[in-house]
Amino acid sequence: SDIQVILTIDFAEAVFGAEKEISLKKLVRCGKCQGNGMEPGTQVETCKICRGSGRITTVQRTIFGNMQVQMPCTACAGEGKIVTHKCSACHGNGTVQEITNLKIKIPAGIDNNETIRLTGQGEAGQKGGQAGDLYLKVRVNSDRRFERDGFNIKSKAEINFSQAALGDRIDVETVDGLVSLRIPDGTQSGKVFILRGKGVPHLSGRGYFGNAQGKRGDHLVEVIVKTPTNLSRKQKELLKELGR
Ligand SMILES: [Zn+2]
Numbered sequence: 001s002d003i004q005v006i007l008t009i010d011f012a013e014a015v016f017g018a019e020k021e022i023s024l025k026k027l028v029r030c031g032k033c034q035g036n037g038m039e040p041g042t043q044v045e046t047c048k049i050c051r052g053s054g055r056i057t058t059v060q061r062t063i064f065g066n067m068q069v070q071m072p073c074t075a076c077a078g079e080g081k082i083v084t085h086k087c088s089a090c091h092g093n094g095t096v097q098e099i100t101n102l103k104i105k106i107p108a109g110i111d112n113n114e115t116i117r118l119t120g121q122g123e124a125g126q127k128g129g130q131a132g133d134l135y136l137k138v139r140v141n142s143d144r145r146f147e148r149d150g151f152n153i154k155s156k157a158e159i160n161f162s163q164a165a166l167g168d169r170i171d172v173e174t175v176d177g178l179v180s181l182r183i184p185d186g187t188q189s190g191k192v193f194i195l196r197g198k199g200v201p202h203l204s205g206r207g208y209f210g211n212a213q214g215k216r217g218d219h220l221v222e223v224i225v226k227t228p229t230n231l232s233r234k235q236k237e238l239l240k241e242l243g244r
């Protein structure tokens with residue numbers, strides 16, 4: 001059957017992808033009996049009730065006369081065979097619970113609440129049946145420096161009053177490290193600057209973005225102008241000058 005596991009990753013791991021090793025407890029095929037539920041070295045017996053056919057025929061008397069009705073054999077559950085010695089490791093289920101370690105490749109650009117499906121990595125089916133799938137629901141830890149908006153990353157940068165008025169160069173933290181940004185003179189608080197290609201890589205092979213492999217979103221920096229506090233008398237005089 002299918003299983004779902006929550007996988008928590010960091011902001012940067014979601015942006016650039018990562019390899020993670022997880023450990024989970026799940027039902028796997030019993031190694032002792034290879035999943036058939038029989039103690040190794042023992043034989044199955046042919047069901048004596050149905051003589052191996054798995055079905056029994058009864059005769060029912062009806063107003064139209066005697067009718068033959070076929071039904072599944074209850075003694076062998078319709079299988080025609082009876083396991084006389086159940087596997088001692090799995091009690092005949094064909095599965096045992098085991099801790100499994102899995103290496104998982106997280107694709108770059110994955111977002112919070114998205115799911116990775118691993119076919120056949122779910123729990124083993126009973127009596128050698130097909131295994132289900134493993135669904136990894138991704139939770140991305142928030143990062144106090146960045147905020148994600150689809151393929152774009154947003155952040156805020158504080159500048160002081162004179163940088164806003166006269167212009168300057170500041171270093172902006174991005175997922176690629178520090179990037180130099182030119183602040184033009186006369187910049188207002190709340191102005192958003194775009195650092196092209198410094199955002200989240202587009203996941204490859206999915207719909208609209210399928211042929212956009214290698215493409216990345218942008219980093220949007222909102223500049224906040226800090227109002228000066230604790231000014232000296234001289235600084236206050238200068239500002240008064242500006243206010244005229
Ligand atoms: Zn077994």
Ligand SMILES: [Zn+2]
Binds near residue numbers: 049081
């Ligand atoms: Zn039978």
